[in-house]
Amino acid sequence: MQDFSDLATAQTGDILVSAYHEPLEADNSPTKAWIYCLRIENNSGYRVKLLKKDFCITDNNGRNYFEKSEGFHCELPILEAGECFEFEDTISINAQAAALYGNCIAQDENGNMLKIKLPIMQLTAVEKENNIFYH
Numbered sequence: 001m002q003d004f005s006d007l008a009t010a011q012t013g014d015i016l017v018s019a020y021h022e023p024l025e026a027d028n029s030p031t032k033a034w035i036y037c038l039r040i041e042n043n044s045g046y047r048v049k050l051l052k053k054d055f056c057i058t059d060n061n062g063r064n065y066f067e068k069s070e071g072f073h074c075e076l077p078i079l080e081a082g083e084c085f086e087f088e089d090t091i092s093i094n095a096q097a098a099a100l101y102g103n104c105i106a107q108d109e110n111g112n113m114l115k116i117k118l119p120i121m122q123l124t125a126v127e128k129e130n131n132i133f134y135h
Contacts, residue, residue, distance in 0.1 A: 098123045
């Protein structure tokens with residue numbers, strides 16, 4: 001994972017999730033695209049299996065977009081104690097700004113289900129002199 005000043009983190013128990021985003025395109029079209037990256041660190045003393053993700057994107061026009069899916073790109077990562085998993089994907093919205101938030105569901109080695117909170121990422125595109133700048 002790269003070092004970005006807008007890195008966001010969220011911790012649920014001994015699981016730390018770090019996230020950042022960056023623009024994919026910088027044009028004047030109404031659709032804006034970002035790549036977002038997650039790093040899920042298992043700082044516990046036990047094995048964790050990542051099962052599902054449940055993301056929501058709310059744009060500045062009040063529209064919600066939902067992504068509920070099994071695994072991460074069809075992968076169900078197993079994290080031993082001290083291991084991490086990195087995931088990246090893209091999103092496109094028809095708005096100047098949005099917030100990406102949600103959680104993922106995991107299971108520990110004893111069969112207990114865990115709801116791991118993801119950090120909130122603010123996605124903004126600001127127009128300045130016919131150029132688009134992303135934050």
